[in-house]
Amino acid sequence: MNPIMNNRNYLAHHNLSDLDRLFHAVFSDFNTFEPEMMSSSEFGGPSIEFSMTDDAVIATLPMPGCHPANMEIEVVGDWLTVRVKRERAALEKEDARFLRRERSCDDFEETIHVPAKVRGQETTAKYTDGVLTITMPKEVKKPGKHIVTVE
């Protein structure tokens, strides 16, 4: 986890909440009740998480509403860098206005240490349902189990 990135996202969303409060104070008819729920932003914005299988290290990054063409992934040694460009849709109609804007359109960049030696050249990535999944085969496979019988 990159604390700088997380902190930046956290602050970005909290500034928005202030705007929301102002908005609701002006338009009291809204009578909006902010649910005291954990939101995606309270988890610190998007961050890369690792899981391990016997053969590979799998990194997942929730990044909804993006396009694979705007994603850059680099594996250098045992460091993984992910860059994602995000664009905010422009207003198509003149009379349109946002009542609420919580989604971030900040570009994402994170460099993180991979928790095992991996083969960068064989790394694959796919983007499904707004989740980027990067599969990095491990450099050394886990030794197989050998059962030795005692005679």
Added chain:
Amino acid sequence: MNNNEVNVQNTQAENTACQNPAQECEQKHPGFVQMMPLVDILECADNVTMWFEIPGANSSTVKIEVKEKIMSIEAESSLRRNGKTIVFKREFQLSDRIDVEHITAKTKDGVLTLTLPKSESAKVHRIQVS
């Protein structure tokens, strides 16, 4: 406030009883952790569009329900947190000026897009003065 505005209000209908909704979710659905999806809401002359971020969820795992003007969105994600499946959940109170019968929804790349048409009486009718 302009009479033609169509409100889509957050509601806490289900969460007033419990201070910690994550805990509540845990009691209701063990093995799940509840998260509030981030949303953008855009109002146009004819409709209101809502975009929810629901990474890891798709059309087969999203449930949308409107009951007594309260619209509930629930989406089970393939993502996990601390070994538990993430469920995105959020509720909104709809104004009378939303045509509930004709709400449409689609999902793409972890974003749920809802289009809520305004009822005929709520649409802006501009009259040209000749």
